[in-house]
Amino acid sequence: MTEIEQRGTRAEVDPAATVLHVVGSALESVASVGASAAVADSGGYAVGVNNQTDFLRPHREGRLEVLARPVHQGRALQLWTAEITDADSRLIARGQVRLFNHLPEN
Incomplete structure (x- = not known):
């Protein structure tokens, strides 16, 4: 993670060429960290209930930004x-x- 804020989260990943699920996992992880940061002041955390990822082009090597x-x-x-x-x-x-x-009261 390179930036964690309530209004947006950013990360960099360097996945292996054959591991496409890493890309989808990175997308979900970065969203979850940002969502948890948004409720952290209330003593809570966020849990993913639905994830939809569209893969648009292949990626073989190099760093990616999420x-x-x-x-x-x-x-x-x-x-x-x-x-x-x-x-x-x-x-x-x-x-x-x-x-x-x-949240604690849920």
């Missing part, structure tokens, strides 16, 4: 979108993650 941003941050649920780009700023994958806010 940027996740909230679309909606409600009391019970959050919706985040994320994009993964390569060093040339080409979109490799995009997705959205819906998360449940697990």
Whole structure:
């Protein structure tokens, strides 16, 4: 993780050429960390309940950047979108993650 904020999270990953699931996992992880940061002041954390990832182009080598941003941050649920780009700023994958806010009173 290179940046963790309530209004967006950023990370860099360097996946192996044959491990495509790493890309989808990175997308979900970055969104989850940002969503958890958004409810941390309340003593809570976010848990993913749905993840949809679209893989748009192959990636064989090199570092990728993952940027996740909230679309909606409600009391019970959050919706985040994320994009993964390569060093040339080409979109490799995009997705959205819906998360449940697990708060102390829930």
